[in-house]
Amino acid sequence: MNMQRREALKAGGGLGLFGLLAAAGLITPSQARAEWNKSAFDAKTIEETLKALGATGAQSSTDIQITAPDIAENGAVVPVGVVSALAGVEVIALLIEKNPNPLAASFTLPAGTEASVQTRVKMGQTSDVIAVVKVGGKFIMTKKEIKVTLGGCGG
Amino acid sequence: MADPMKIRASAKDGITEVKVLMSHEMETGQRKDSSGNLVPAHFITELSAEHNGKQVLAAQFGTAVSKNPYLAFKFKGGAKGDKLAVSWMDNKGEKRTDEVAIN
């Protein structure tokens, strides 16, 4: 499986999206970012994921807020947002503790982009959702439990 | 070829808010089809958004991002009529770029 994925990635061109964009002149090479962080996305525990993100030892902080409902009607689509009033946020990563691979997404924010992102994730079961933020070269984090239910026929 | 994205970008009080919907299966690689075979993972891995050619967001996705992904973010600057482009690439190397004018 992983072999197959590596093959597919290779077939897609070793450049990655940002390399391709830079090659096409859409962004300048200095803007081209790191390759897809395979070791972080393949990690199976929070500790391994934090390590792969270089965020081991991230301190719990009240300067980050997770915006999400306490209960999701369906785990296939759970709206989750991360916001912070801190200036200079560089990275926001979203982890779902009880998913097979906790890391769901990570965002790199160039200067001028607000520390406010929203997306939707799959959750296999009720779990803590963890937001890891890199600010001023340091990592901080916060978490929120989201309950996953399954309802009836769905209107 | 992948279906177009739906991008909304609106500027207000010096901040541009961007909302993107992408058309993608986001297969986890853990689902079995009707004959019991695992369906291979197929998901968007990387995304980039540019305002007038300058990157305003880079993202990496795993398989836990929901089918037909949604993404919203905000950046300082941006005026009505400016170009806002979003590009993604998936783990099979498929790509898609769409562009809108900020309103």
Place this chain on the structure above:
Amino acid sequence: MRARLQAVLATAALVLAGSALAQDSTMDEIAKYREMLADGNPAELFELKGEALWKKARGPKNASLEQCDMGLGPGKLDGAYAQLPRYFPDTRKVMDVESRLVHCMVSLQGFKEEDVTRQWFSRPGKESDIEALVTYIGAKSNGMKIDVPARHPEEARMAKVGEYIFYRRSGPQDFSCSICHGQNDKRIRLQDLGNLTTQAGAGVAMSTWPSYRVSQGAMWTMQRRLIDCMRQARWPEPKYLSDSVIALQVYLQKNASGTVMQTPGIKR
């Protein structure tokens, strides 16, 4: 003895009040979940795709669907969905949005009915043109009032047949639509069950389809909704586009008439 019973009853009342509070906050959080999903409904992707399919020359006759008459004249889509099903003199049938769309794909584009209806609903990796087209047609009625008075004798007859099916108990569970959807304030697990015999209940139900179902990550049309209701009630499943499903729609749209469409919807 009596005092003890009172104490027990008081405790029970407290427990009940507590669970009612928990219930309220649960419903508030579910409402928040739905609100967050509504901002950025993936249905919009299907609307875009449907529009492209509508305008593209396709099929053996290499024609677009732009001359398709959904009841308000060729190519006139604004408000058409909100007034369906209706009687069409050219086919001498009461048709819903899906049977009329298939009629157009056959008569204008030259497709075979069995070919265009084979994928009438999507499966993972197998998209459905019909779902996208119905989303596009439906969105053209967003903000308009459902208006199915069923005055034409054929429409009135279908409304009667639909009403009969709604109350008819059938299948191994001796179930009818009305058992779940004929009373106010009923729920199944966390889902409210609308009373479809009233304008308010039918209005909520009918105004929000077609809808993006996050469970499947797919658009559901009214045909799929009703056929799946019958499956869940352990009835034999009607065939796609069959008159029984159209009759139920006439009955429900008639009940819902006057309600403003909010489509496409999004549901769990």
